[in-house]
Amino acid sequence: MPWLQLAFDIPRAEAETYSLNLEMAGALSVTLGDAGDEPQLEPGPGETPLWSQVTLTALFESDPESQALVERLAANLTEQLSALPRIERIEDQVWERVWLDTFKPARFGRRLWICPHGQPPEADDAVVVNLDPGLAFGTGHHATTALCLEWLDGADLAGKTVLDFGCGSGILAIAALKLGAARAIAVDHDQQALDATRDNAAANGVSERLEVYLPEQAPEQTVDCVLANILAGPLVSLAPILIARLSAGGDLVLSGILADQVETVSAAYAERIQLESPRLREDWALVCGRRPHT
């Protein structure tokens, strides 16, 4: 049986409202994915530096009544959105699979795999994170997350403590735990991200080693590795906090930085951190380094 699919990009903060409205209008399913867009580069004072867009995909039956409904919804959305909504006829699909079809198992580095639930990789030595990002950012398919996952895969995390600041789906903290870290602290100012992180930690069997906090409630202890995939602006303003959380000899990993923002971000950390050459992927850069012992 064919289906009608309505897809459009919206600010992530509005995803829940749009999802609820579409479900109330009669959508059979509503799914969200990272839109892979450019972030809001310079959030204004008091603005939340969120990754700006998600792609929302709603599925409807394809009878004439639903067709008329979808066209009406698309016309309304056209007035509200900067980009046009897309209507597509989907033939013979199981609707639950529409999201999964865009989220495939993917390998990062040598052995780290991020997989949708129920889709294991075909590799014997794989370290697997099963993920459902929910409303939160982080499936590994964005270059900024991929850069962090590749760094984690190459790191010696055995027995270490990790802080994932701006955890989103919890993907980095959970990957670190699966790769051998003893304990992780995940922090985000978005409650939905904290919920997604808790759910994903439980699904990966690492809840007992993962603590989840809003920034103002996070413990002020030091850790062996600080990961922060946020944006250049917040990374600069958070520099004193992130450096203070890092033990001597610990690793700092910063992502969410466009290649031409590397100098600005590096300048905020260079006095206290021995920085390596940035790692690049698409237009994005990972800035990493180590806090010296003295």
Ligand SMILES: C[S@@+](CC[C@H](N)C(=O)[O-])C[C@H]1O[C@@H](n2cnc3c(N)ncnc32)[C@H](O)[C@@H]1O
């Ligand atoms: C780009 S996502 C990264 C998610 C995940 N760590 C990853 O690598 O895919 C950035 C996350 O940082 C959070 N965030 C942004 N600014 C923050 C801040 N100042 N304090 C805490 N969380 C913040 C956002 O809510 C979002 O979940």
